[in-house]
Amino acid sequence: MFDNINELIEINLKLLNQSSTKSLWRMDFRDDKGFELNNSEKFADIMQERGLINFEPAQRFRCDLTELGREIFKHGGWLKKLELDGKSKEAELKKAELKDTLEIELKTLQKESLEYQITIRKQTDRIRNLEEQIKLISLVKLYWWFIIFCISIGVFLKVLSDKMQEII
Incomplete structure (x- = not known):
């Protein structure tokens, strides 16, 4: 019309x-x-x-x-208002695009953070296992003489027991 x-x-x-x-x-x-x-x-x-x-x-x-x-x-005037409204709508569209882009980037970063946390948990478990192994090795290194002494006593008692059996 x-x-x-x-x-x-x-x-x-x-x-x-x-x-x-x-x-x-x-x-x-x-x-x-x-x-x-x-x-x-x-x-x-x-x-x-x-x-x-x-x-x-x-x-x-x-x-x-x-x-x-x-x-x-x-x-x-009216045309100026429409022009300003158009610019504000354009700005709103750009803002919405930026928001969408930032949301995608945020989700990507959250995913990467989750993957990083999973990796950290695995590495922490691995470190814990290695620490337990190191404790065991350090105990063996520290008490090697005691272990050998106990084995020697065991062997001595076995030999002694065999000798006693021969005598009886």
Whole structure:
């Protein structure tokens, strides 16, 4: 219906703001060539849906500029607002992409951390086993003479026992 709706909103927002009463009759809306806008009622409905105007309650012929409409005009107009909204949407998309990328990176790091922890546990178990082996070896090294003494006594007692058996 309105191929250039944003340009029409820009033009008529300017007309509303330039009006001393900050209002226009629906029939006073203009197209981009300055002619009376066809289907001005539908156009006014669109502007009201976007919060730019309010209708006078009785017959909906007079369109009053809202505070939002004044603020948008004051800050550069409807097209400027759309441009800024587009930039903010673009920024939001970039932010969402960055968030997704960071979440993937975080999951990768968490996976690597888990694998590292598993490796550490295995190495800790291995170290514990090696420490036990070292304790056993150090005990043997420390008490080798006692072990040999005990074996010697055992052999001596066996020989003595055999001799005693021969005598009896």
